[in-house]
Amino acid sequence: MNEKQQSLWDFMVQQHDKLLDQTLAHIGLTFISLLIAVAIGVPLGILIAKRNKLAGTVLGFAGILQTIPSIALLGFMIPLLGIGAKPAIAALFLYALLPIIRNTYTGIIGVEPSIREAAKGMGMSSSQVLFKVELPLAMPVLLAGIRTATVINVGVATLAAYIAAGGLGEFIFGGISLNNTNMILAGAIPAALLAIIFDFLLSRVQHLTVKKMGVVVLALPVLVLLLSSFYLLPAAYEGKILAGFTPEFMGRTDGYLGLKEKYKMRIRTVVISDAVMYKAAYEKKLDVISGYSTDGRLKAYDLVTLIDDKNIFPPYYAAPIVREEVLQQYPELEEALNMLSGNIDDATMTELNYRADYLHEMPGKIAKDFLIAKGLWKEPRKGKKGIIKIGSKIFGEQYILSNMYSMLIKGYTDLDVETKTGLGGTKICFDAMTNKQIDMYPEYTGTGLLVILQTGTDTVNKLITDKNAVYEYVKDNFIGRYHIKWLKPIGFNNAYALMMRRKQSEQLNIKTISNLKAYIDVN
Amino acid sequence: MITVKGLRKNYGSNRAVDDISFDIQEGEKFILLGTSGCGKTTTLKMLNRLIEASAGEIKVNGEDIKQHDPETLRRGIGYILQNNSLFPHYTVEENIAVVPQLLGWDNEKIKARCKELIQKLHLSEEYLSYYPAQLSGGQQQRVNIARALAADPPILLMDEPFGALDPVTRSSIRKELTQLDEYERKTIVMVTHDVDEAFEIGDRICLMDKGKIQQQGRAAELLFKPANDFVRNFLSEHYMQAALKTVKIKDVWYGFDAEPGAVAMTSEGSIWEAMELMQDKPVIYAVEKSNGKIKKIERNILLELFSNYTATQV
Numbered sequence A: 001m002n003e004k005q006q007s008l009w010d011f012m013v014q015q016h017d018k019l020l021d022q023t024l025a026h027i028g029l030t031f032i033s034l035l036i037a038v039a040i041g042v043p044l045g046i047l048i049a050k051r052n053k054l055a056g057t058v059l060g061f062a063g064i065l066q067t068i069p070s071i072a073l074l075g076f077m078i079p080l081l082g083i084g085a086k087p088a089i090a091a092l093f094l095y096a097l098l099p100i101i102r103n104t105y106t107g108i109i110g111v112e113p114s115i116r117e118a119a120k121g122m123g124m125s126s127s128q129v130l131f132k133v134e135l136p137l138a139m140p141v142l143l144a145g146i147r148t149a150t151v152i153n154v155g156v157a158t159l160a161a162y163i164a165a166g167g168l169g170e171f172i173f174g175g176i177s178l179n180n181t182n183m184i185l186a187g188a189i190p191a192a193l194l195a196i197i198f199d200f201l202l203s204r205v206q207h208l209t210v211k212k213m214g215v216v217v218l219a220l221p222v223l224v225l226l227l228s229s230f231y232l233l234p235a236a237y238e239g240k241i242l243a244g245f246t247p248e249f250m251g252r253t254d255g256y257l258g259l260k261e262k263y264k265m266r267i268r269t270v271v272i273s274d275a276v277m278y279k280a281a282y283e284k285k286l287d288v289i290s291g292y293s294t295d296g297r298l299k300a301y302d303l304v305t306l307i308d309d310k311n312i313f314p315p316y317y318a319a320p321i322v323r324e325e326v327l328q329q330y331p332e333l334e335e336a337l338n339m340l341s342g343n344i345d346d347a348t349m350t351e352l353n354y355r356a357d358y359l360h361e362m363p364g365k366i367a368k369d370f371l372i373a374k375g376l377w378k379e380p381r382k383g384k385k386g387i388i389k390i391g392s393k394i395f396g397e398q399y400i401l402s403n404m405y406s407m408l409i410k411g412y413t414d415l416d417v418e419t420k421t422g423l424g425g426t427k428i429c430f431d432a433m434t435n436k437q438i439d440m441y442p443e444y445t446g447t448g449l450l451v452i453l454q455t456g457t458d459t460v461n462k463l464i465t466d467k468n469a470v471y472e473y474v475k476d477n478f479i480g481r482y483h484i485k486w487l488k489p490i491g492f493n494n495a496y497a498l499m500m501r502r503k504q505s506e507q508l509n510i511k512t513i514s515n516l517k518a519y520i521d522v523n
Numbered sequence B: 001m002i003t004v005k006g007l008r009k010n011y012g013s014n015r016a017v018d019d020i021s022f023d024i025q026e027g028e029k030f031i032l033l034g035t036s037g038c039g040k041t042t043t044l045k046m047l048n049r050l051i052e053a054s055a056g057e058i059k060v061n062g063e064d065i066k067q068h069d070p071e072t073l074r075r076g077i078g079y080i081l082q083n084n085s086l087f088p089h090y091t092v093e094e095n096i097a098v099v100p101q102l103l104g105w106d107n108e109k110i111k112a113r114c115k116e117l118i119q120k121l122h123l124s125e126e127y128l129s130y131y132p133a134q135l136s137g138g139q140q141q142r143v144n145i146a147r148a149l150a151a152d153p154p155i156l157l158m159d160e161p162f163g164a165l166d167p168v169t170r171s172s173i174r175k176e177l178t179q180l181d182e183y184e185r186k187t188i189v190m191v192t193h194d195v196d197e198a199f200e201i202g203d204r205i206c207l208m209d210k211g212k213i214q215q216q217g218r219a220a221e222l223l224f225k226p227a228n229d230f231v232r233n234f235l236s237e238h239y240m241q242a243a244l245k246t247v248k249i250k251d252v253w254y255g256f257d258a259e260p261g262a263v264a265m266t267s268e269g270s271i272w273e274a275m276e277l278m279q280d281k282p283v284i285y286a287v288e289k290s291n292g293k294i295k296k297i298e299r300n301i302l303l304e305l306f307s308n309y310t311a312t313q314v
């Protein structure tokens, strides 16, 4: 434990520049959006308190906005506002809106009618009634709304890292993808602290007497404005080419770090989720992205991969990995799972992924069509001999593969299958496996080598150009360390790759990563 | 001072106030009395335009109240609600200062006025810095009165000002109000459904039912010459008490013998008052203010004169 804390601290010290940037960006994102939400939500709340007929519509609409999953809301923003700060702020603003409108409304509606009447009866004008009586009396409720909105925003702002808007999500999601606990904590702990601190401070304000509150409430916008200004938009980098990399790619030696080290590439980057990256490239919001070579969207968005002429991306051959214990219990499993081996090459996988990611066909249907075409499909035997729990990470290819394995197991053995799909990134999937929550899932040799085994640089450099050597290495080490067996590779290589729009790559004559580097250095 | 003509208020098809008219003189205490829902509050609020009349005319000092904007009108009329109408986020002082502040008085004057009023209403000065929540219901209502009186408006509108208080507090605050030196000058319109209160305070009483005036006039007129069965029935339960409060010693002055003695009351006082004073002694002495004549009042004679008087009135 002590050792772990030590190394978390080390990590934070080592990465303090980034940590500070991310924290400030996080605070900035939270408060800019909060400021806009207050500026719009409070008047709107007042309006609907005065025109009760509108209340249902406005609150209902804001309520619906709030039920949209945050990541989806961020996704919707991309076509409208592109990537970066703008869509993130817009999404956060929409989230903060409901609690602020609702609490302003409730606060004002809650003012005793006799008090409002007394105010009017004394001869106050309607704006005097609002500012001298209604708003001060509604203030504790209103502040509670702002407090809720702030806490929501601190949380949701972590997702801003998915659309290149920065914030502590960069560490959190990078850490999850990289199986790096320190990195996760370096993002999660400050995010949690921010939520706790802001919540506490606002709760103090909320419990002040109305009079003192007046002073604070006046000071608050100034403070919020100040905090908002922490969000300095990414400083002006030089260069025309903008790259969007996933948090995972940013932190990997066979990713951005490798690009910097081996290619000496100095490229303008933003961090972005792979869910929106391809589209952003297609829409010319980004020029270079870090994709996977079998991704269906490559085909959908007419992107090309750049040749990795200095071999920084290790091979990522996919193969099912299974707990040894399970294989010993059900030896017939291995044969069924190996039936896929040699049947799917890069082009085939890209095609299947294209159907899933772009044509939005169901993974189950794609899997079945494919097995039928290959003559591998068999009616399920409905066996009850045991249950195999199949996991998958949260993207289309994994869904398709886990569906195929499920069908093969049901068709060729007397075993039943339970699928646990969508287990986030590598870390979540692999942890589920070591905790025996799942029995198998499709993994990639490169991920096994670098992310799970955390193999040292020297060994990696020796192995990296030889796909078979990598496979043998992970196979041996997984059995030894985790009692997990790598079965036969399926055949395709879903390696990391840099991608560009086909048109741009032809125009600029960039075919390899070295070409890209040369172009960036000149421009 | 206040003239109301053909006043109406319709809520949909419900005629909350249905064609009422009255005239209130300067300094008069005018009571709107009636059963719940008969339109008292609606009538009162039309006087300061918290409710806009559907039809009819209201004049204050000969001017139609619609000639000015409602805020100006209201700043010149004191308004006291039942309870719970102090501003909870203001101190007592700030509550009292509301109207003077709206009228733009300077701070020194406002401070002085607050002190003066708090004393008049028998609260100690330290209460000025208290918040309403720190006061009892009776104290709150005193502050409420002080707030309405702050800018010394010639007219006071009161909607069941003592309704939420217990009987003892109610009558003591009522006394304090009537003993204020500015009380005499004020033109007061008060809503109540408490007959005793109406008879104690009211110079004239306007008894309403279903949005219409059933009878308006001096207390004795309502009591001894009821216009219809509604008026008779409405007052019957309180007849005795109301009559004792309505008939004054001077009304039966002729029946007592002149005799010097220690004066306990004036002939302006009611028989009720005399009876209260005679609880522990059989005889008291009263003085006729205009000429200083003192007469001896005995209980049995008093009661006989009273019953003769009421008999002649009906």
Ligand SMILES: Nc1ncnc2c1ncn2[C@@H]1O[C@H](COP(=O)(O)OP(=O)(O)OP(=O)(O)O)[C@@H](O)[C@H]1O
Binding pocket: B011, B014, B016, B034, B035, B036, B037, B038, B039, B040, B041, B042, B043, B193
């Ligand atoms: N805002 C309103 N909308 C519709 N009807 C109303 C409204 N205000 C009052 N009324 C109706 O007008 C009538 C008179 O109401 P008002 O408040 O004047 O009665 P009140 O004599 O003051 O009764 P109470 O002694 O119970 O206070 C009632 O029938 C009431 O239901």
Ligand SMILES: [Mg+2]
Binding pocket: B040, B041, B042
């Ligand atoms: Mg009423």
